[in-house]
Amino acid sequence: MALNGIDGLIIDLDGTIYLGSQAIEGAKETMEHIRAAGIKVVFLSNRGNYSRRMCQEKLEAMGIPAAAEEIILTSSVTATYLLENEPDGKAWLFGDEGLHEELRSHGVQLAAKPEEADWLVITLHESLTYAELNDAFRAARSGAKLIVTNEDKTFPGDGGECIDVGATIAAIVHTTGAEVSVVVGKPSAYMANAALRALDLPPERCLVIGDSLHSDIALGKRAGIRTALVLSGSTTRERGEAAEERPDFIWDSISDIRTLLQSDKEERQ
Amino acid sequence: MALNGIDGLIIDLDGTIYLGSQAIEGAKETMEHIRAAGIKVVFLSNRGNYSRRMCQEKLEAMGIPAAAEEIILTSSVTATYLLENEPDGKAWLFGDEGLHEELRSHGVQLAAKPEEADWLVITLHESLTYAELNDAFRAARSGAKLIVTNEDKTFPGDGGECIDVGATIAAIVHTTGAEVSVVVGKPSAYMANAALRALDLPPERCLVIGDSLHSDIALGKRAGIRTALVLSGSTTRERGEAAEERPDFIWDSISDIRTLLQSDKEERQ
Numbered sequence: 040m041a042l043n044g045i046d047g048l049i050i051d052l053d054g055t056i057y058l059g060s061q062a063i064e065g066a067k068e069t070m071e072h073i074r075a076a077g078i079k080v081v082f083l084s085n086r087g088n089y090s091r092r093m094c095q096e097k098l099e100a101m102g103i104p105a106a107a108e109e110i111i112l113t114s115s116v117t118a119t120y121l122l123e124n125e126p127d128g129k130a131w132l133f134g135d136e137g138l139h140e141e142l143r144s145h146g147v148q149l150a151a152k153p154e155e156a157d158w159l160v161i162t163l164h165e166s167l168t169y170a171e172l173n174d175a176f177r178a179a180r181s182g183a184k185l186i187v188t189n190e191d192k193t194f195p196g197d198g199g200e201c202i203d204v205g206a207t208i209a210a211i212v213h214t215t216g217a218e219v220s221v222v223v224g225k226p227s228a229y230m231a232n233a234a235l236r237a238l239d240l241p242p243e244r245c246l247v248i249g250d251s252l253h254s255d256i257a258l259g260k261r262a263g264i265r266t267a268l269v270l271s272g273s274t275t276r277e278r279g280e281a282a283e284e285r286p287d288f289i290w291d292s293i294s295d296i297r298t299l300l301q302s303d304k305e306e307r308q
Numbered sequence: 309m310a311l312n313g314i315d316g317l318i319i320d321l322d323g324t325i326y327l328g329s330q331a332i333e334g335a336k337e338t339m340e341h342i343r344a345a346g347i348k349v350v351f352l353s354n355r356g357n358y359s360r361r362m363c364q365e366k367l368e369a370m371g372i373p374a375a376a377e378e379i380i381l382t383s384s385v386t387a388t389y390l391l392e393n394e395p396d397g398k399a400w401l402f403g404d405e406g407l408h409e410e411l412r413s414h415g416v417q418l419a420a421k422p423e424e425a426d427w428l429v430i431t432l433h434e435s436l437t438y439a440e441l442n443d444a445f446r447a448a449r450s451g452a453k454l455i456v457t458n459e460d461k462t463f464p465g466d467g468g469e470c471i472d473v474g475a476t477i478a479a480i481v482h483t484t485g486a487e488v489s490v491v492v493g494k495p496s497a498y499m500a501n502a503a504l505r506a507l508d509l510p511p512e513r514c515l516v517i518g519d520s521l522h523s524d525i526a527l528g529k530r531a532g533i534r535t536a537l538v539l540s541g542s543t544t545r546e547r548g549e550a551a552e553e554r555p556d557f558i559w560d561s562i563s564d565i566r567t568l569l570q571s572d573k574e575e576r577q
Contacts (some may be wrong), residue, residue, distance in 0.1 A: 167441075169434045169471075176471035192483040202445035206479035213478035214461040214471050 047238035051249030052084040054272020059197035062101040063271045065294035081237045085224035087113035087162030087188025088135035113188030113224045118145035133175040153178035162188040163204045179217040189224030226257035250284035260284045316507035319351040320518030323541020328466030331370040332540045334563035350506045354493035356382035356431030357404035357458025380502050382457030382493045386416035388473040402444040403431035422447035433474045448486040458493030495526035529553045
């Protein structure tokens with residue numbers, strides 16, 4: 040089976056390209072093959088606590104060069120959402136520095152006090168403090184709408200599964216009674232559209248590659264994009280095969296794409 | 309109406325004696341009156357992030373002396389619960405230093421790693437870090453039973469209502485699917501019994517004074533102790549009067565007890 044008609048790849052990062060701070064074995068070489076084959080690429084990640092610049096540096100350090108336009112994070116898509124939907128709205132941010140950097144660079148207006156915020160943006164915050172949690176609580180309690188980069192409960196980190204942004208969302212929702220208004224991350228149409236726009240390709244000519252059934256594979260299914268589940272992250276083969284919406288491919292890792300690229304090449308010859 | 313037959317007071321702290329770091333107006337003088345009238349006292353607080361020693365120092369600084377035995381915190385009662393119910397169990401702690409101090413001083417065994425814990429103890433943690441939250445998550449994910457000092461969503465702090473331990477509990481429960489096994493705090497029988505034991509009085513000779521309908525007043529109702537709601541904390545007169553389980557007294561603050569002490573004195577003369 041070749042890559043028939045696939046000209047663009049939408050590639051997840053955590054669990055697909057790297058795990059924590061380590062590149063997944065073969066990811067670097069596979070990306071070189073993909074580039075050499077002239078296939079378009081975007082990296083699509085639910086991480087909202089990175090800026091594109093930080094992500095670019097992380098990939099660069101693993102020997103995987105990427106242009107800023109090839110990186111789509113929930114932080115960037117959150118900024119776009121706010122600017123397009125409520126350009127005069129003021130945001131209060133709960134998340135690591137990358138979120139702040141990305142929203143600043145897009146020109147999103149920030150509230151001076153939590154009580155004055157129209158939106159509370161929540162993402163993973165690995166340097167959170169109680170005071171920041173309390174400020175987020177006060178923003179939500181004062182009526183700020185909740186926009187969250189993703190709702191994941193865990194992510195694969197250096198020392199195993201780590202607690203993700205779902206924890207903070209639950210904390211704020213439970214203590215304030217607020218509800219989440221917008222979930223930016225995969226499997227949303229916001230992310231699928233941002234990826235397709237960046238690739239400038241119709242869905243049927245793309246393939247989503249990722250390790251998560253409920254974010255990567257579900258995004259592909261909803262947007263009419265073919266899907267490849269990789270087992271290098273948070274999902275086992277059993278769960279992949281038992282999935283209600285079965286991925287088009289199940290690969291041990293992204294390296295398996297090389298067989299397809301090879302047969303594609305042979306077919307063309 | 310006099311204090312007929314009340315020989316022991318069970319007095320809440322946050323919202324009743326102090327708000328944040330400030331003593332409530334008249335609390336110091338009222339405590340002096342109570343002491344002078346020879347009425348027994350215990351302070352009963354759902355705060356589990358203080359040790360008795362820390363609480364004693366805080367009260368002392370406000371001019372309200374109290375013996376360690378007169379202070380009952382959820383941290384102390386948690387320690388007693390663990391030692392009585394699972395003396396060989398190992399605990400992992402999520403909370404401020406006061407919790408650690410109190411459990412150490414009681415001799416509760418601590419787990420060396422989150423994954424080895426039989427119990428995860430959760431209380432308010434105003435100096436929390438992501439790494440600590442992640443460790444608590446790992447303890448719960450590995451099967452540690454959840455024992456929480458209280459489930460309050462907010463507490464009255466210096467700058468208004470602050471986010472309380474309910475936030476962390478929601479975060480852990482939501483991300484792990486674990487359930488809370490034991491809630492130590494008011495209105496539990498653990499707290500009521502600890503207070504009555506310390507006062508060495510039957511319930512009908514005591515009065516609970518506190519600002520919370522669902523912790524202080526509910527504790528009194530369940531344990532057969534009369535109750536006085538004070539409006540110096542988180543509850544309004546309207547809510548107090550509309551309560552399904554109406555308190556025996558509704559006072560603007562603890563100072564109102566002085567009228568009763570006065571008429572009590574006059575009746576006795």
